[in-house]
Amino acid sequence: MFDVIVIGAGPAGMMAAGRSSELGSKTLLLEKTDSSGKKLLLSGNSRCNITNSCENVEDFINNFSESGKFLRNAFSVFFNKELLRFFRKRGLDFKIEPSGKVFPITNKADDVLRILIKYMKDSGCNILYRKEVLDIIKKDDFFEITTKDNSAYNAKKVILATGGLSYPQTGSTGFGFHIAKKLGHAVIDPKPGLTGIILKNNFLKEWQGVSFEDARISVYADDKLIHKDSGEMIFTHFGISGPVMLHMSAIIYEALDSGKRVFLLIDFKPDVNHHELEILFNEEFKNNPAKKISNAMKEFVPARLVKRILESAHMDLDKKSAQVSKEERKVLLEKIKGFKMIVQSVRPIQEAMVTCGGVSVKEIDPKTMESKIVKGLYFAGEVIDIDGRTGGYNLQAAFSTGWVAGGIE
Numbered sequence: 001m002f003d004v005i006v007i008g009a010g011p012a013g014m015m016a017a018g019r020s021s022e023l024g025s026k027t028l029l030l031e032k033t034d035s036s037g038k039k040l041l042l043s044g045n046s047r048c049n050i051t052n053s054c055e056n057v058e059d060f061i062n063n064f065s066e067s068g069k070f071l072r073n074a075f076s077v078f079f080n081k082e083l084l085r086f087f088r089k090r091g092l093d094f095k096i097e098p099s100g101k102v103f104p105i106t107n108k109a110d111d112v113l114r115i116l117i118k119y120m121k122d123s124g125c126n127i128l129y130r131k132e133v134l135d136i137i138k139k140d141d142f143f144e145i146t147t148k149d150n151s152a153y154n155a156k157k158v159i160l161a162t163g164g165l166s167y168p169q170t171g172s173t174g175f176g177f178h179i180a181k182k183l184g185h186a187v188i189d190p191k192p193g194l195t196g197i198i199l200k201n202n203f204l205k206e207w208q209g210v211s212f213e214d215a216r217i218s219v220y221a222d223d224k225l226i227h228k229d230s231g232e233m234i235f236t237h238f239g240i241s242g243p244v245m246l247h248m249s250a251i252i253y254e255a256l257d258s259g260k261r262v263f264l265l266i267d268f269k270p271d272v273n274h275h276e277l278e279i280l281f282n283e284e285f286k287n288n289p290a291k292k293i294s295n296a297m298k299e300f301v302p303a304r305l306v307k308r309i310l311e312s313a314h315m316d317l318d319k320k321s322a323q324v325s326k327e328e329r330k331v332l333l334e335k336i337k338g339f340k341m342i343v344q345s346v347r348p349i350q351e352a353m354v355t356c357g358g359v360s361v362k363e364i365d366p367k368t369m370e371s372k373i374v375k376g377l378y379f380a381g382e383v384i385d386i387d388g389r390t391g392g393y394n395l396q397a398a399f400s401t402g403w404v405a406g407g408i409e
């Protein structure tokens with residue numbers, strides 16, 4: 001009989017297992033793949049954006065969806081400062097990028113993983129790989145856990161840290177949702193979060209790779225503005241990606257899911273307003289009257305965008321700047337300040353960086369991570385209905401909830 005069995009060796013599970021063991025509980029970690037932290041190793045392009053430097057808990061929480069408030073308690077015990085101290089104490093230092101993203105100084109997710117594994121081993125935790133948990137049965141005052149290879153393990157406390165549904169090749173295939181439901185928990189339908197947007201426009205191959213450090217994107221559902229944000233974006237073979245789009249993907253998914261028609265208006269020049277852009281247009285056209293409009297437009301948008309923008313404005317590419325009428329200028333200006341792109345869908349949940357949805361926070365005690373429904377059952381990490389923006393928020397949530405779940409009340 002183990003005191004604690006942790007299921008899943010992602011960041012949440014490893015932290016929970018190490019903590020629980022360190023506090024003296026006889027702990028077993030069961031992982032279905034052949035190694036720990038497969039997703040952690042991919043994080044931040046293998047550099048691991050481990051947390052964000054944002055010092056204020058409330059500001060940090062604002063980077064999560066609505067249920068992020070659930071994290072207040074966990075953050076009050078184990079926040080970014082504590083997380084970095086944990087790793088520094090074990091020999092790994094960090095650097096903070098101007099955006100607030102925190103990375104290991106070595107730029108290697110592997111170094112983060114190595115410390116977590118050592119933490120677990122040093123604290124005496126048992127770790128078994130290739131142990132896919134198939135069932136958890138609640139007996140009177142313990143749990144019986146069965147694995148695919150027909151082994152059975154008993155524990156007084158179980159911590160479910162099996163992740164969400166995204167990147168299933170790393171091991172997170174939604175088992176936690178299935179078992180939580182079986183044990184009587186409400187699970188908010190999993191949806192893709194932080195993923196690319198698939199567009200209907202048929203010329204995307206031509207725009208593929210064109211990126212903007214700052215574009216302003218407005219999302220319309222059934223012709224109503226539902227969201228606006230600005231930041232980095234890149235056109236891809238399927239549509240658009242990049243941080244600003246990733247952050248919008250859950251909102252877009254919701255709108256599409258409720259049957260709405262969704263389109264985006266992209267402002268390629270958010271740094272100047274309509275009036276300022278008009279002045280720049282007039283100057284350019286006045287100073288270079290013989291220049292073809294297709295060349296003049298390159299002063300305002302990347303060259304590869306020009307042809308399609310002019311076509312959408314029904315303009316002849318060879319037209320000279322001097323021949324462009326006031327009306328036509330206005331249309332071009334509108335195209336640059338709000339190019340319409342029709343959304344088809346978002347990339348599938350398997351490709352999403354996080355899973356939105358999961359075990360409802362209403363049924364988990366935020367101070368301990370214990371189920372309010374099944375005594376002795378705990379949750380940690382992405383299996384819980386919590387999802388944050390890019391920037392280190394999701395890993396911090398996984399580590400904080402893992403730390404708390406591994407604690408003793």
Ligand SMILES: Cc1cc2nc3c(=O)[nH]c(=O)nc-3n(C[C@H](O)[C@H](O)[C@H](O)COP(=O)(O)OP(=O)(O)OC[C@H]3O[C@@H](n4cnc5c(N)ncnc54)[C@H](O)[C@@H]3O)c2cc1C
Nearest residue numbers: 008010011012032043044049133163171381382392394395
């Ligand atoms: C490409 C990519 C890059 C990312 N980059 C960042 C980043 O830089 N910063 C950031 O904050 N977040 C990042 N994230 C998100 C972050 O990695 C996740 O939120 C985090 O890994 C969740 O941790 P977790 O421990 O809850 O789940 P996971 O990391 O998904 O781990 C779950 C573990 O449970 C195991 N498991 C599942 N089912 C079973 C079962 N039945 N039996 C036994 N074991 C099981 C799995 O094999 C897996 O090892 C990124 C995500 C992706 C996909």
